[in-house]
Amino acid sequence: MNHPNKKVYGLILSALLVLSLITASCSERIKDSRPRPNFILIVTDDQDADSLRFMPKTQRRVIEKGITFTNAYVTSSACAPSRGSILTGRYPRNTGITKKYQQLHGINEEKTIATILHKAGYRNILLGKYVNQYGKTHPKYIPKGWDEWHAMIDENKYYNYRINENGEIVQYGDAREDYITDVVSTKAAGFLDSADKEKPFFLFINTVAPHTPSTPAPEYNNEFNNIPISYSFEDDISDKPKWVQNFRMLNESLIRNYFGNSQKMEDLYRNRWRTLLSVDDMIDNIMSHLEKNGLLGNTYLFLVSDNGDGLTKHIPVSAKLSPYDEGIRVPFIAMGPSIQGNIQVDNLVSTVDILPTLADLAGVKSVDNVDGRSLVPLLTNSAQVSGWRESIFAELPHIDNTWPWKSTPPSYQLMRTQKFKYIEYETGEREYYDLVNDPNEMENLYNTLSPETQTNLSLELRKLAEGRQ
Numbered sequence: 001m002n003h004p005n006k007k008v009y010g011l012i013l014s015a016l017l018v019l020s021l022i023t024a025s026c027s028e029r030i031k032d033s034r035p036r037p038n039f040i041l042i043v044t045d046d047q048d049a050d051s052l053r054f055m056p057k058t059q060r061r062v063i064e065k066g067i068t069f070t071n072a073y074v075t076s077s078a079c080a081p082s083r084g085s086i087l088t089g090r091y092p093r094n095t096g097i098t099k100k101y102q103q104l105h106g107i108n109e110e111k112t113i114a115t116i117l118h119k120a121g122y123r124n125i126l127l128g129k130y131v132n133q134y135g136k137t138h139p140k141y142i143p144k145g146w147d148e149w150h151a152m153i154d155e156n157k158y159y160n161y162r163i164n165e166n167g168e169i170v171q172y173g174d175a176r177e178d179y180i181t182d183v184v185s186t187k188a189a190g191f192l193d194s195a196d197k198e199k200p201f202f203l204f205i206n207t208v209a210p211h212t213p214s215t216p217a218p219e220y221n222n223e224f225n226n227i228p229i230s231y232s233f234e235d236d237i238s239d240k241p242k243w244v245q246n247f248r249m250l251n252e253s254l255i256r257n258y259f260g261n262s263q264k265m266e267d268l269y270r271n272r273w274r275t276l277l278s279v280d281d282m283i284d285n286i287m288s289h290l291e292k293n294g295l296l297g298n299t300y301l302f303l304v305s306d307n308g309d310g311l312t313k314h315i316p317v318s319a320k321l322s323p324y325d326e327g328i329r330v331p332f333i334a335m336g337p338s339i340q341g342n343i344q345v346d347n348l349v350s351t352v353d354i355l356p357t358l359a360d361l362a363g364v365k366s367v368d369n370v371d372g373r374s375l376v377p378l379l380t381n382s383a384q385v386s387g388w389r390e391s392i393f394a395e396l397p398h399i400d401n402t403w404p405w406k407s408t409p410p411s412y413q414l415m416r417t418q419k420f421k422y423i424e425y426e427t428g429e430r431e432y433y434d435l436v437n438d439p440n441e442m443e444n445l446y447n448t449l450s451p452e453t454q455t456n457l458s459l460e461l462r463k464l465a466e467g468r469q
C-alpha cells in the first residue's frame with residue numbers, strides 16, 4: 001500500500017479546517033437570523049404505541065405531515081419517574097424521582113425544559129396534569145419557568161376536578177363542558193388566539209386520557225363497538241421472574257373477575273380508545289388555531305406518552321410498570337417546519353431526548369448534565385443519519401408498593417437494542433429476549449447464554465446506565 005505524502009495530508013487537513021470554520025459560522029448566522037420556532041408538546045397518560053390508529057384526525061394532520069418514531073421508549077414505565085425524565089432530560093437514577101412529585105420539587109425543578117426555554121426567551125404554558133401527587137402536596141405551587149400555569153390538582157379525573165389556574169384554585173363540575181380534555185383544548189385554543197407573535201412559546205399539555213377510569217365524552221360512548229378485540233396471555237411463565245409468577249398466582253380471582261368477563265375487558269379497551277377521540281379532537285382544534293393565527297409554519301408539535309399500557313401478553317390489568325415492550329414502548333410523533341411528511345423512523349429514541357431536542361431547535365447552544373441527545377438530525381434528515389445509538393436504557397426505581405394489585409416488579413434496569421432486550425433485577429434475576437424471533441418476549445433465553453456473554457451484557461448495561469449519550 002502506498003503511504004500518502006505527509007505534506008499533502010497537512011494541506012488537506014488545513015483546507016478542511018478552514019472549510020469547517022466557514023460552514024460553522026454560516027450555519028450560526030442562518031440559525032440566528034431565523035425566528036425561533038414555537039413548541040407544542042402533548043404527553044398522554046398510559047397510551048400504548050399502537051393506539052394511534054384510533055386517532056384519525058391526528059393521522060391526517062400530524063402523522064401524514066410529519067414523522068413517526070416506531071422505536072420510541074420511556075426511561076421508566078412508571079409515571080412520575082418518566083415525567084421527571086421528560087422535564088429534566090435525565091434518567092430516574094440521576095433525578096432520584098421514583099413515585100412522587102415531592103422528589104421533583106425543589107432541586108430538580110431548578111433546571112427543567114421550562115427553565116431552559118424560559119431563559120432562551122420563550123413564553124411557557126402548562127395545561128393539564130403535571131407530575132403525580134403534585135396536587136396532593138403542593139397544590140398552590142407554581143414551579144420556576146412557567147408564565148401560564150393551569151395544573152390539575154386532582155389526578156385521573158375526567159370530571160369534578162380542580163385546576164390551579166395561575167395560583168387560583170378553580171373547581172370544575174360534572175357538566176358536559178367540564179370534560180377535562182375539552183377544557184384543556186379550549187384553553188390551548190385561547191392561548192393560540194392571543195399568542196404574542198414576537199415571542200416564541202412552549203405549550204406543554206398533559207392529558208388525563210387514556211388513563212383509567214377512561215371515561216369517554218358522551219358522544220363517543222358507542223364508538224368502536226364493532227371492532228373485534230383479541231387478547232391472550234403467555235401460557236408458560238416458568239421462564240419468567242418471580243414477580244410475574246406471583247402476580248398470576250395471587251391474582252387469580254382478579255383475573256377471573258376482569259378477564260373472565262369479556263364484556264368488562266372489551267369495555268376497558270374500547271373506553272381507552274374512546275377517550276383518545278377527544279385528544280384527537282383537541283389536536284384538530286390546535287391545528288386549526290395554529291392555521292388561523294398564522295403560526296403553523298413555525299410551530300413544532302410533538303405527541304408522546306409517559307408510559308405504555310399494552311394490557312395484554314404477560315400480565316393482565318396493567319403492564320405499565322413492566323420492563324416488557326407494552327410497558328416501555330410509547331407512541332411518539334412530530335410535525336414541524338423542517339420535518340418532511342409521512343416518514344417512519346425506526347432509530348431508537350427515548351423520552352430523555354425531548355429536552356435536548358427542543359433546546360437544540362430553540363438555538364440553545366448546549367445543555368449540560370442531560371442523559372438524552374438531540375433528535376434534530378433524525379427530524380430533518382433521517383435517511384442520512386449514521387452512527388445513531390444502538391441501545392436505550394430504562395429502569396424501574398424502587399417504588400412504594402401501594403398499587404392495588406400488590407405484586408409489582410422489583411427494581412430493575414434494562415438495555416434494549418433493535419435485536420434483543422436484557423433485564424437485570426435487584427433480586428439477581430435476569431431476562432434476555434431475542435426480539436427478532438420473539439418480539440412478544442415470551443421465551444427468556446438468559447440461561448442459554450454463555451457465562452462470557454452474560455458478563456458482557458451486564459458490563460454493557462452498566463456502561464449504558466452511567467454513560468451520557
Ligand SMILES: [Ca+2]
Pocket residue numbers: 045046078079306307
Ligand atoms: Ca402514566
Ligand SMILES: [Ca+2]
Pocket residue numbers: 234235236237238239240442443444
Ligand atoms: Ca414463556
